[in-house]
Amino acid sequence: MEDLGDIELFDEVSTTPYVPVAATHLTITQSPPPKTEPYNAGKAMDEARRKLAYLLAWLLAVICCFTLFCVAVGADFDHLKGILELVIGPVGSLVGAATGFYFGSQAK
Structure with a gap:
């Protein structure tokens, strides 16, 4: 065993076997x-479609609320319009496609 101040390095490893003690007090x-149900792929896909549709709808709502906030605080309208033209179109299309796909799969 070497002594390095407060740190001790041991050259030996304990060879005492671990013996578990019975837990008699538990x-x-x-x-x-x-409750185990067999995996239903249709149910899992329906759940994923529903979550995706809700997520995209919330994203569109957040963008609209942010837009109203920017208008209320007096942001430059032309600058805001340019940004919204880039954002609202694709997000609106995604929301429409996701909700259409979700409700279209419900009709089957």
Whole structure:
């Protein structure tokens, strides 16, 4: 064993085997069997479509609220119009496509 001030380096590794102690003080309560359903791909895809449609609708709502806020604080209208022309068109198209796809799959 080397002494480096407060730090000690050991040359040996403990060879004492670990012996687990029985936990006699624990009690196990009866739990109901787990509810397992077979995987349903249609249900999972429907859930993903629904979340995507909601996410894109919220994104469009946030953009609209931000636009109203910018108008209220007196942002330059021409600058704001240029930005919105770049953002609203694609986001609106995504929202329309996602909701149409979601509700179109519901009709089947």
